[in-house]
Amino acid sequence: MxxxxxxxxxxxxxxxxxxxxxxxxxxxxxxxxxxxxxxxxxxxxxxxxxxxxxxxxxxxxxxxxxxxxxxxxxxxxxxxxxxxxxxxxxxxxxxxxxxxxxxxxxxKFAEYRDEIKAVKDASDQVQTLAQGTDTAEVQKVVVQQPALLSxxxxxxxxxxxxxxxxxxxxxxxxxxxTLFYEKIVGILPLMSEKKRALRVIYDVERQVSRYLFTISLINAALGAAIGLCLWLYGMPNPFMWGCIAAVLNFLPFIGAWVGALAIAATALVVYPTLGSALIAPAIYLGLTTLEGNFLTPMIVGRRLELNIVAVFLTVTVWGWLWGLLGALMAVPILVVVKVLCDNFESMHDLGQFLSGRPVVEEDEEDPVEASAS
Incomplete structure (x- = not known):
């Protein structure tokens, strides 16, 4: 060129x-x-x-x-x-x-020990045949790891x-x-830009604060319900499991299964039979499913409904960047980004991708919302 x-x-x-x-x-x-x-x-x-x-x-x-x-x-x-x-x-x-x-x-799984041992022996025999009979004896070196509690x-x-x-x-x-908002608006030169920026700031604050406050209350109520049900069932430390459930519910997809698996591992030790032990994680999964599919959509509404792919990717990226705390903050951060996208025309395409609703449905509802407002 x-x-x-x-x-x-x-x-x-x-x-x-x-x-x-x-x-x-x-x-x-x-x-x-x-x-x-x-x-x-x-x-x-x-x-x-x-x-x-x-x-x-x-x-x-x-x-x-x-x-x-x-x-x-x-x-x-x-x-x-x-x-x-x-x-x-x-x-x-x-x-x-x-x-x-x-x-x-x-x-607890001793009755399946024979079947597991037979599969393991067959796997060892195949590995031995693949490696040959002239394998040298290998000395194992154990590296001491730091204590878990430390x-x-x-x-x-x-x-x-x-x-x-x-x-x-x-x-x-x-x-x-509002002092922080006034400082931001004061940087803009034109009065029209100041008014628009102030309107966007208040809209973002109102929607995000309402969403986060509502979700926090829902998660707290879910933790209380899980703790109460586990206490009625006789599960030890129901207060601890309720708090864990409330925190893990900020982590979509993975949180419910992590909590259920942790309760299942403890219940297998507490209860004598496998059937009675599985009731505790079933209670956990049942309440989280009821909350995620019925209670939260009914209370929060569909305005801030997010794309499930975007949520999964966001949790993965923030979990990689900041660990567990980053994964817990991923969805609230995504909600902030979604609200910003809805208020800026240049970010409208990204907001469409983050939305969990079809584009046609949003196009049909926007005139109604505009006329209602």
């Missing part, structure tokens, strides 16, 4: 896509390397958005935002601290008894630090009220 040849539209489009790809890679790298700094900020923002309806309700009753924010964060921190202290004993016992639990589970203690300290920083940031965001 000659130096004087002007760029065509396809060339400009290609350059834009390449630059966007490079930008995404750089952002992902920064998020991974600086996760100890960025993760508390994102978590604090999500906590602030979740608690914003409570602060707004208190402001309407004459309570200043600073006082209500301080009291709310204090109560939340106290509740989390009390819950962590109450769960520390049962969780430590559960981790410490994991080897013994594995032995008892193997004893690793858990280290991760607990990092998680505690993250939550403390996030709570402090959330308190500052909640106590300032």
């Amino acid at each position: 000659d130096a004087q040849t002007p760029l065509t539209n396809p060339d400009i489009t290609t350059i834009k896509r390449v630059l966007i790809g490079i930008f995404i890679v750089i952002v992902a790298q920064v998020l991974f390397v600086a996760q100890d700094v960025v993760m508390p900020m994102v978590l604090g923002l999500l906590i602030a958005l979740t608690l914003r309806p409570i602060v707004r309700f208190a402001e309407k009753r004459g309570i200043p935002a600073g006082i209500s924010a301080f009291l709310i964060i204090l109560v939340l921190a106290g509740g989390l601290g009390f819950g962590a202290y109450s769960l520390s004993g049962p969780v430590s016992n559960l981790i410490a008894s994991a080897p013994e639990t594995g032995i008892q589970i193997r004893e 690793a858990a203690a280290s991760k607990t300290f990092v998680g505690l630090t993250t939550f403390v920083v996030a709570l402090i940031l959330a308190m500052f965001l909640l106590s300032t009220g």
Whole structure:
């Protein structure tokens, strides 16, 4: 191409896509390397958005935002601290008894031991024939791994630090009220742009805060229901399992199955028969299925319904970047992105992809929503 040849539209489009790809890679790298700094900020923002309806309700009753924010964060921190202290004993016992639990589970399946042994012997014979008879004796070297409790203690300290920083940031965001929004709007030069930006900011805050607050209440209610049902069934530590269920329910797809498998492993040790042991995980899966397919869609509605593929990919990416905490924050982050896409025309195509509704259905409903508003 000659130096004087002007760029065509396809060339400009290609350059834009390449630059966007490079930008995404750089952002992902920064998020991974600086996760100890960025993760508390994102978590604090999500906590602030979740608690914003409570602060707004208190402001309407004459309570200043600073006082209500301080009291709310204090109560939340106290509740989390009390819950962590109450769960520390049962969780430590559960981790410490994991080897013994594995032995008892193997004893439960002793009646299938002969069939399993026959399959294993046949597999060993095939492997021996494939390797030949002149195999040299290999010395096994065992590398000592760090203690499980030490690793858990280290991760607990990092998680505690993250939550403390996030709570402090959330308190500052909640106590300032609309000052942060006014600072952002003040950067824009034109009054029309200021009004539009302020309208978008309030719309995003209202939708996201309402969604996160509602989902948090639903998950808390689900945890209480699971804990109550397991307590009625005689499952040990029902409070612990209820808290675990409430937290894992922020993790779609995987959370319900992880919780059910953990309860199944414990129930196999507690109950004498296989049938009675499977009732506890069945209760867990039944309540999570009822919540996910009926309760949450009925309460939250379909406006923020997300594409199941986008949810799975988002959980995978954030879990890879930030671990378990990133996977738990993946869906709330995706909701924030979805609401932003709905409010900016340039991001409308991405919002269509993230939406769980067909494009035709949205095209049919948009005029109705516009006329109703």
